Amino acid sequence: MEDHCYMTQVYINQLNNYKDKEVCLKGWLYNKRSSGKMQFLLVRDGTGLVQCVLFKGDASEELFNLCGTIPQESSVIVNGTVREDKRSPGGVELTILDINVVQKAEEYPISLKSHGPDFLLGNRHLWIRSKKQHATLRIRDEVVKAIRDYFYEKDFVLIDAPVFTPAACEGTTTLFEVDYFDDKAYLTQSGQLYMEAACMAFGKVYCFGPSFRAEKSKTRKHLTEFWMVEPEIAYADLSDVMDMTEDFVSYIVQRVIKNRPDELEALERDISLLKKIVPPFPRLSYTEAVDLMQKGGHEFEWGGDLGAPDESFIVEQFEKPVLIHRFPAKVKAFYMKNDPEDNNLALCVDMLAPEGVGEIIGGGQREDELDILSEKINRHNLPEEAFKWYLDLRRYGSVPHAGFGLGIERVVGWLCGSSHVRETIPFPRMLYRIYP
RNA sequence: UCCCUGGUAGCUCAAUGGUAGAGUAUCCGGCUGUUAACCGGAGUGUUGUAGGUUCGAAUCCUACCCAGGGAGCCA
Numbered sequence: 001m002e003d004h005c006y007m008t009q010v011y012i013n014q015l016n017n018y019k020d021k022e023v024c025l026k027g028w029l030y031n032k033r034s035s036g037k038m039q040f041l042l043v044r045d046g047t048g049l050v051q052c053v054l055f056k057g058d059a060s061e062e063l064f065n066l067c068g069t070i071p072q073e074s075s076v077i078v079n080g081t082v083r084e085d086k087r088s089p090g091g092v093e094l095t096i097l098d099i100n101v102v103q104k105a106e107e108y109p110i111s112l113k114s115h116g117p118d119f120l121l122g123n124r125h126l127w128i129r130s131k132k133q134h135a136t137l138r139i140r141d142e143v144v145k146a147i148r149d150y151f152y153e154k155d156f157v158l159i160d161a162p163v164f165t166p167a168a169c170e171g172t173t174t175l176f177e178v179d180y181f182d183d184k185a186y187l188t189q190s191g192q193l194y195m196e197a198a199c200m201a202f203g204k205v206y207c208f209g210p211s212f213r214a215e216k217s218k219t220r221k222h223l224t225e226f227w228m229v230e231p232e233i234a235y236a237d238l239s240d241v242m243d244m245t246e247d248f249v250s251y252i253v254q255r256v257i258k259n260r261p262d263e264l265e266a267l268e269r270d271i272s273l274l275k276k277i278v279p280p281f282p283r284l285s286y287t288e289a290v291d292l293m294q295k296g297g298h299e300f301e302w303g304g305d306l307g308a309p310d311e312s313f314i315v316e317q318f319e320k321p322v323l324i325h326r327f328p329a330k331v332k333a334f335y336m337k338n339d340p341e342d343n344n345l346a347l348c349v350d351m352l353a354p355e356g357v358g359e360i361i362g363g364g365q366r367e368d369e370l371d372i373l374s375e376k377i378n379r380h381n382l383p384e385e386a387f388k389w390y391l392d393l394r395r396y397g398s399v400p401h402a403g404f405g406l407g408i409e410r411v412v413g414w415l416c417g418s419s420h421v422r423e424t425i426p427f428p429r430m431l432y433r434i435y436p
Numbered sequence: 437u438c439c440c441u442g443g444u445a446g447c448u449c450a451a452u453g454g455u456a457g458a459g460u461a462u463c464c465g466g467c468u469g470u471u472a473a474c475c476g477g478a479g480u481g482u483u484g485u486a487g488g489u490u491c492g493a494a495u496c497c498u499a500c501c502c503a504g505g506g507a508g509c510c511a
Binding site: 033036051056089107112113119189215220305308406407409432 | 509
């Protein structure tokens with residue numbers, strides 16, 4: 001292969017630095033067009049797309065004919081001269097000197113025309129080569145890097161939570177059960193309980209990994225396997241966590257706007273909406289949210305959890321994500337601490353993102369008193385022996401602590417304007433879909 | 437689990453009871469600046485499966501399978 005690349009190998013996103021120089025591109029044929037005595041080959045290499053041009057008069061007949069017959073997605077090595085040209089997409093193009101077909105592709109199933117979701121998901125391994133999918137996954141990469149940078153800069157310690165867990169955090173009905181030698185184990189649905197242990201050891205911690213939910217949800221917001229980042233902070237309360245969520249989410253959004261403008265543009269995303277995402281975010285207590293709905297003519301009775309239409313109604317009143325805190329304790333998980341000012345309320349917070357995205361964060365302050373937590377575990381009919389270690393945390397130096405979980409795919413979907421979270425993870429796992 | 441929508445060519449769709457079609461992809465031909473290029477030509481079918489109604493079913497009925505969207509639940 002080396003003898004076909006006799007010039008400097010350059011990635012497409014670096015071509016601007018090689019104007020009028022001869023370079024070698026290694027990539028795949030994205031699309032081709034011809035116009036009689038000209039061939040236009042659109043080549044991608046993972047970093048971008050560039051148009052490669054060949055005039056019939058400038059090339060041997062063999063080379064010219066070859067260019068016209070290379071099938072879509074064939075792997076190619078192209079030698080050529082970089083030229084500035086306004087007619088070319090991207091403003092830079094390559095005048096072809098030589099081309100080597102590494103592998104002539106078979107008939108490629110994904111055309112540049114429209115396809116249905118079933119077909120595309122069945123061809124996900126190829127679909128990720130397409131422009132919008134490529135941009136989405138690049139933005140995911142940026143979101144993940146932003147998250148890691150944010151926590152690193154704030155002296156959080158990454159503590160990976162286990163994927164195999166002995167029992168449920170919040171009941172077993174929505175867990176994937178697996179054989180674990182002669183026993184049963186479950187795939188984690190949250191690393192939170194382990195983060196509570198870890199924050200008592202390291203102060204400020206987070207985990208970042210996959211979560212599994214065996215819920216039979218068939219909506220654009222659900223995957224059975226999704227990625228979640230979960231920070232947990234010792235000596236923090238609900239107010240600290242609310243401050244952090246808006247700072248954190250704003251940081252992620254602004255990082256993506258700054259570092260991934262080309263990808264956002266490829267996705268035709270309206271950036272003006274995202275630019276507004278800076279602290280502070282509107283904050284409503286659950287009770288205030290109920291009031292807002294009732295005054296706005298949206299029927300809702302105090303006491304129930306917010307359903308999807310209720311969330312939409314609230315979010316539509318604002319341009320930024322909305323923080324809703326202090327839900328009725330009854331509708332929230334057992335580990336939430338009750339509000340000392342009103343024992344019917346939990347010290348929890350949800351962040352609802354705009355543009356129909358909905359909940360991207362759930363979090364709050366944890367119950368730190370042994371007796372109360374033990375009582376709550378019993379009341380929820382959870383196996384106490386499985387939570388012995390968790391209760392230990394309230395025996396040995398218990399302190400107020402709080403944290404939250406943020407769903408990566410929903411955030412990426414929001415930033416990309418995706419119609420479905422399945423496009424925001426490389427290989428989505430969904431109800432009845434585990435191929436490829 | 438429930439509700440709604442759909443399943444026809446490789447792909448995207450049309451045909452609403454009377455000979456199953458178009459675009460695209462593929463192959464051939466044309467064009468010196470194409471931008472999902474365009475123009476001309478060619479081949480392409482177990483109409484999701486099984487049964488039923490009918491002279492006749494892609495079309496109507498029943499069951500099942502598969503997919504999409506939503507509810508619940510959640511991130």
